[in-house]
Amino acid sequence: MLREINLKYNSRIMEKLSVEIVQKGKLLVELGKVSKDLDTEKRVYFSVEGEEEEHSVIFEKGNKEWKCDCKYNSLHNRLCSHIYACMLKEKLI
Numbered sequence: 001m002l003r004e005i006n007l008k009y010n011s012r013i014m015e016k017l018s019v020e021i022v023q024k025g026k027l028l029v030e031l032g033k034v035s036k037d038l039d040t041e042k043r044v045y046f047s048v049e050g051e052e053e054e055h056s057v058i059f060e061k062g063n064k065e066w067k068c069d070c071k072y073n074s075l076h077n078r079l080c081s082h083i084y085a086c087m088l089k090e091k092l093i
């Protein structure tokens, strides 16, 4: 269920992803910086160890939205490397 939803979401946004985001995201997963904390009925919670601080990434199952507390995501509403890393970790992309 979660997998199908994300694949649809991904196809819409993947073309907008910069190489930098993709590379950073892959590195975060390779270095073991991503952990899935909690999977509830409505949300999935992840934590990602960033360069300066730890970020909280949340996947809302209801509206299929990913959110991260970093500046890049909250200010620009763009998919950040932390969200990308979580998608990668969950094998959604």
Ligand SMILES: [Zn+2]
Pocket (backbone or CB within 6 Å): 055, 068, 069, 070, 071, 072, 073, 080, 081, 082, 083
């Ligand atoms: Zn982020």
